[in-house]
Amino acid sequence: MGADRIRVEVVAAWPQRQWMVELDLPAGSTVADAVERSGLVERIPGLEPRDDHLGVFGRLCRPDRELADGDRVEIYRPLKLDPKTIRRINAERQRRGE
Template sequence: MIPVEVAFAQPDRQSLLPLMVPAGTTVEEAIALSGILELFPEIDLRESKVGIFGRLCAADRVLEAGDRVEIYRPLLADPKEVRRRLAAEGRSMGQSRGGKTQDR
């Protein structure tokens, strides 16, 4: 058995589930074993991308000890389009309407 984690986040709710899985377990199998699909029924693995430590990977990738499987939500806006719109308004990412950088 190897230790892994499965993570999913929404703006108001996050979940990081540690679990032990058999060696040879895939990303998709770990997600199913974690029970996260019951906690977040809105997750659609056919539409959601998955990754390990912030890097996209295939659902059939075999996990290694210590991997953190991440389920990504779809983007609400195309980043290129947002930058284009801000540039047309004379603004850039991270700036408020007053032109001052927002506190983070």
């Protein structure tokens, strides 16, 4: 890829299905640029790429983060329950012997 272009992937995953779009973008493009160009928000009902639902290679990042050639932008789905709540529920079940 030339110095003026980068190739990135934008991915989103639901329990039943995954989506991946490969993009060729101008150098200096951001996470927000990649998400917009991917078209995934329009294709996936309920997908909300909020600031706390974006990452690159498994690490949360801001939408204005500049991308490098080969990066994988990830759009995370919202959690149904807070992980702390899930742990508390599981601990209570274990105490009761369920």
